[in-house]
Amino acid sequence: MIYIVYLIFxxxxxxxxxxxxxxxxxxxxxxxxxxxxxxxxxxxxxxIIKLSGxxxxxxxxxxxxxxxxxxxxxxxxxILVSTLLWVNNINQSNSFMGDLIVAIYLLAIPxxxxxxxxxxxGNPLASLGASREMKLILSYELPFVLAVFVPVIRSGFAIKLxxxxxxxxxxxxxxxxxxxxxxxxxxxxxxxxxxxxxPFDMPEAETEIMGGTLIEYSGSGLAVYRLMKNxxxxxxxxxxxILFMGGLRLDGMHLxxxxxxxxxxxxxxxxxxxxxxxxxxxxxxxxxxxxxTVIAIIAVVLxxxxx
Amino acid sequence: xxxxxxxxxxxxxxxxxxxxxxxxxxxxRVVDIDVRIGYNHRGIEKLSEMKTFDQSTFVIxxxxxxxxxxxxxxxxxxxxxxxxxxxxERAKYIRTIIAEGERIHSHLLWLGLAGHFLGYNxxxxxxxxxxxxxxxxxxxxxxxxxxxxxxxxxxxxxxIKSGDIPxxxxxxxxxxxxxxxxxxxxxxxxxxxxxxxGIGVLSKEDxxxxxxxxxxxRASGVARDVRKDSPYGVYDKVEWDMIVTQNGDVFDxxxxxxxxxxxxxxxxxxxxxxxxxxxxxxxxxxxxPGEGIGHIEAPRGEVFHYVRSDGTNRPVRHKVRAPTxxxxxxxxxxxxxxxxxxxxxxxxxxxxxxxxxxxxxxRNIKGKKLYNGEDLIKLSQEKTEKVRRGLK
Numbered sequence: 001m002i003y004i005v006y007l008i009f010x011x012x013x014x015x016x017x018x019x020x021x022x023x024x025x026x027x028x029x030x031x032x033x034x035x036x037x038x039x040x041x042x043x044x045x046x047x048i049i050k051l052s053g054x055x056x057x058x059x060x061x062x063x064x065x066x067x068x069x070x071x072x073x074x075x076x077x078x079i080l081v082s083t084l085l086w087v088n089n090i091n092q093s094n095s096f097m098g099d100l101i102v103a104i105y106l107l108a109i110p111x112x113x114x115x116x117x118x119x120x121x122g123n124p125l126a127s128l129g130a131s132r133e134m135k136l137i138l139s140y141e142l143p144f145v146l147a148v149f150v151p152v153i154r155s156g157f158a159i160k161l162x163x164x165x166x167x168x169x170x171x172x173x174x175x176x177x178x179x180x181x182x183x184x185x186x187x188x189x190x191x192x193x194x195x196x197x198x199p200f201d202m203p204e205a206e207t208e209i210m211g212g213t214l215i216e217y218s219g220s221g222l223a224v225y226r227l228m229k230n231x232x233x234x235x236x237x238x239x240x241x242i243l244f245m246g247g248l249r250l251d252g253m254h255l256x257x258x259x260x261x262x263x264x265x266x267x268x269x270x271x272x273x274x275x276x277x278x279x280x281x282x283x284x285x286x287x288x289x290x291x292x293t294v295i296a297i298i299a300v301v302l303x304x305x306x307x
Numbered sequence: 308x309x310x311x312x313x314x315x316x317x318x319x320x321x322x323x324x325x326x327x328x329x330x331x332x333x334x335x336r337v338v339d340i341d342v343r344i345g346y347n348h349r350g351i352e353k354l355s356e357m358k359t360f361d362q363s364t365f366v367i368x369x370x371x372x373x374x375x376x377x378x379x380x381x382x383x384x385x386x387x388x389x390x391x392x393x394x395x396e397r398a399k400y401i402r403t404i405i406a407e408g409e410r411i412h413s414h415l416l417w418l419g420l421a422g423h424f425l426g427y428n429x430x431x432x433x434x435x436x437x438x439x440x441x442x443x444x445x446x447x448x449x450x451x452x453x454x455x456x457x458x459x460x461x462x463x464x465x466x467i468k469s470g471d472i473p474x475x476x477x478x479x480x481x482x483x484x485x486x487x488x489x490x491x492x493x494x495x496x497x498x499x500x501x502x503x504x505g506i507g508v509l510s511k512e513d514x515x516x517x518x519x520x521x522x523x524x525r526a527s528g529v530a531r532d533v534r535k536d537s538p539y540g541v542y543d544k545v546e547w548d549m550i551v552t553q554n555g556d557v558f559d560x561x562x563x564x565x566x567x568x569x570x571x572x573x574x575x576x577x578x579x580x581x582x583x584x585x586x587x588x589x590x591x592x593x594x595x596p597g598e599g600i601g602h603i604e605a606p607r608g609e610v611f612h613y614v615r616s617d618g619t620n621r622p623v624r625h626k627v628r629a630p631t632x633x634x635x636x637x638x639x640x641x642x643x644x645x646x647x648x649x650x651x652x653x654x655x656x657x658x659x660x661x662x663x664x665x666x667x668x669x670r671n672i673k674g675k676k677l678y679n680g681e682d683l684i685k686l687s688q689e690k691t692e693k694v695r696r697g698l699k
Contacts (some may be wrong), residue, residue: 034432124311128335128647198426199498207424208651210319276498278426280648281335283501 003087010090011083016227018262019234020044025263026233026270033274044230048223056219062122070117071217071224077109078228082235085161089238089247092162100159103239104148110228111137111194114203117225118213129212132281133203136193139288140200144190146296150174150183151243153303161242168246175244179302184244186296188265191236192272193284195229199276200284208278237265310338313647315654317346324661328654335646340639347665355625360386360460360594363622367612370627371663372453373416376409377605378627378663379458381612384539386460388599389616395586398462403540404578405449405457406603407571411482412441413606414564414571417658418493421561424652425502433489440482444475462588472579479572479579486572490565503558507641507653510555517637520630521608522563523657527555533604540603545577557649557656564658594620605630607658629663 023044031038058064081103088095111133118130151174152159155167164174174180193200204212214225241248241261248258279287316327325346331339351370355363367378380402387394394402415438422430442452448467449455457463493499509519514527524531530551534542550566552559596618602611608630615624634657642653678686 030428034429035436036432124313128311128313198428201426202648205426205648207426208648209313274429276427277422277430277496277502278648279498279501280646282646 003083006087007079007083010086011079014086015079015082015231015234019227019230019232020048022233022237022262022266023230025266026273029267029270030274044226048226048230051218051223051226052220054219056221057216059122059216062216063120066116066120067216068221070113070120071221071228073116074110074113074228075224075231077106077113078231078235081106081109082231082238085235085238085242088161088165089242090250092165095160095162098159100148100152100161100164103161104145107194107236107239108137108141110232113228114196114213114225117217117221118203121213121216123216125209125211126213126215128209129203129205129215133196133213135281135285136196136200136203139285140190140193140292143186143288143292143296144194146293146300147183147186147190148243150179150299150303153300154180165242165247173244173246177303178307179299180244182295182299182302184240186292186299187240187244188268188272189292190288191240192269193288194236195232195269197269198273199279201273201278202281202284205278233266233269234262237262237269240265315651326659326661330642330647330650332647335648337642337645337647337650340642342635342638344635344661344665347662349662349665352625352627356622359620360616360622363625364458364460365456367625367627368454368456368458370629371660373413373660374409374605374607374610374629374663375454376406376458377603377610378612378629380406381601381603381605381610382614382625383458383460384601384603385599385612385614386594386601386616386622388601389594389597389614390460390591390599392461392589392591394462394589396583397466397585398587399541400578400582401463401467401587402458403542403545404467404575405445405455405463406540407575407578408441408445408448409455410571410606411568411575412438412445413658414568415441417564417606417655418489418561421557421652421655422493424655425499427499430489430493433485433492437482437485437489440478444478447471447475447478459588460594461591462586464588466587467579467582469582472582476576476579479576483569483572486565486568490569493565494562500558502649503561503652504556505554506557506649507645507656508554508556509637509641511553513637513640514555517640518633519608519637520633521604521606522560522567523608523634523637525549525551526559526563528553531609533602533609537602541578542574545574547574557652560656594618598624607631607660607663608634610663627663629660631657631660631664635659635664 024039024041028038058067084099084103088099115130115133118126118133151164154174154177155164158164158167168174175184196203204214214222217225245261249255310331310333313330313332315330316322317325327343329341330337351366355366358366364379364382367382368375370378415434419431419434422428422434445455446452449457449465457465509523509527511528514524514529519527520531528551530549532549535549547570550563550570552562594616596616598613598615600611600613602609610630611628613626614622617623637657638654642650645653
C-alpha cells in the first residue's frame, strides 16, 4: 500500500510540481539572458492544461494505439523511475538488488517513447526526428553507463541506489573524488542529450525539421509529452544527485543544500543550452563516442585505482 | 533505395515568407532540390506604373521592409538618370547615411536569424536587441524605424538636423562594443565553427557563373560591390574597405556580413561628421521622355531598377531586379550533397528575400499553354462573368 502512496504522491505529484517549477526557472532564466521578460510562474502548468483541453488530431492512416500510447509509455517510465529514486532517497534500506540497473533502463524509456511516437506519426519529418533520436541514444548511452559505473565501483560494487547513498553518507560525496568529478561532467553532458536540449536538440530541431518527432502531436498527446519532459527535468538531475552528490535530505539545513544542488544542476543545463548552437547528429555521435567516452573510461580507470 | 521528399514550405517556421523548397533526400543527405517561389507576388511593378513618379517612391519602398531604402534609392537614381541630373551634395550624404544604417540593421537581422536557425537563440535575441539601437538611430534621423520615406527623385524628403548629429554619433559609438562582443562570440565559437565551416561552399567559379551578388559573392572571393565598382552617393569620398573572404562557406558569409556592419558604422560616422551645408532637393518638376537605370548595393547585393518615361507624370515601365533573384539559384549549387540539418542554414546564408524577388513566375510544364497578359485579363473577365451568372 505504501508503494501506491510513493507512486502517486512522490513519483507523480512531487516530481511533476518540481519539474514544472524547474522548467519555469529554465524558461525565465533563458528569457532574462536574452533580454526578454519571460513567462509567469504558472505558465508551464497553464501550457499543459491548455493543451489537454485541445483537440487531439490523429493523422490519417497511422496506428492509433501506438500513436496515442507512446506518450503514456514515456510518462509511465518517468513516473516509475522517479518513484524508485524517491523510495531510495527517503528510506535507503527499502529497496531491491539491482535497482540502479532498473533505473538506467527506465531512464531510456522516455526517449524510446519519443521514437515510437515519431515513427507512428507517419510523417517524413517525424521519422527523420525519430531516427535522429535513435542515433542520439546509441551515442550517449555508452558514456552514460560508463560514468554510472564510477559510483558503483567507488561504493564497493554496490548496484543498489540505497547502498551508494549510505556509502556517500559515511565517506563523503562521490563527486569529491577525481573519478567522480570526471564522471559527473560526462553525466551532465549525457543529461543534456537525454533532455533533448540545445546543443543536442536535433530530434526536435524546430528550424530544421519543424519539431521532428512531435510534429503530428496535438492536444493531450502533446500535453503528456510536455509533462514528461518537464518531469525529466527533475528526475534526471535527481538521479545525478543521488549517484554523485549524496541525495536530497529533507531535514533542516540539508534540505537547503539539496535545493542548492538541484538548482545548480538546472542552472548548468540552462547555461549550456543558451551558450551553444545546435550540433549536427553526426557531430553529436562523434562527440559522445570520442572525447566523452574517453573521459568516462578515464574516470572508470581512476575509480578502480581508488582515486 | 527509396528517396524521401522533405518539404521546406510553403509555410515553415524557418521562413518568414511563403515559398516552397522540395528537398529530395537519401537518409540525411540532400540529393536534389526543387525551388518554387511565386506565393508572394503582389504586382508591384504594375502598381508603380499606375502612380506618379513621386508616389512610386512610396510604393517601391514597400517592396521589402528590410531593404526599404535600397529600392527607392535605385529607383530615384533611375529617374535622375532619365533627366540626367546629379543630386545636391548634402542630399548625397544623407542618402548614404540612411543606406548604411539600413545595411547595419539588415546584417544584424540576418545574424540573429542565422543564430536562430542553428538553434542558438541567445545570438538571435542579442543581435535583435542591438538592432533596436540602430532602429532608434534611424527613427531619430528619419522619424521612422523602417520604411524611412527619405527618398524622392531629385534629393531627399527630410533634412538631418545638425542638433541631432552629436547624439546620433554617440549612439552609434555605443553600439560598437556590443557589436565587437557579438563578433567575437560568433567568429571565435568552436561549436559554430563545427556547424558552419566548410558547409554550403559556393566556389568562386560558381559564384561567377551564377552571377551571385553582394555578400554571397564576396564570401566566395569575388570582389563585387556596386559601391566600389560604380560609386554613387559619397562612397568614393569615404575611406572604407570591401570585405572579401575566400572560402564561400556559411561561416565566411557570416564573417563578411559582420565585418561589413563595422564598415557601415565607419561610413555612417564619416558622413555625419562631414555633412556639408546646402540644398537637399532639386525640386524636379518635369521628367522628360527617355529611359534610365539605377543600381545600388543593397545589403543583399545589387538592386537594379529600370524606368522608362514618356514625358507624362507616370513611368511607362518600371522593372525591378532584386539581389535574391540572382542569389537564390546558387542554393542548388551549395546544398546538394549536404545534410538536411545544414540545408536550412545554407539557404539562410544567402539572406533570401522573396518579397523583393517575386515578379512574375512563368513555369512551362511540357505542352501546357502559356498565357500572356491579354489572355490572363480575358480569363479573369470570364471568371467574373461565371461568378456573376452563379449569383443569379
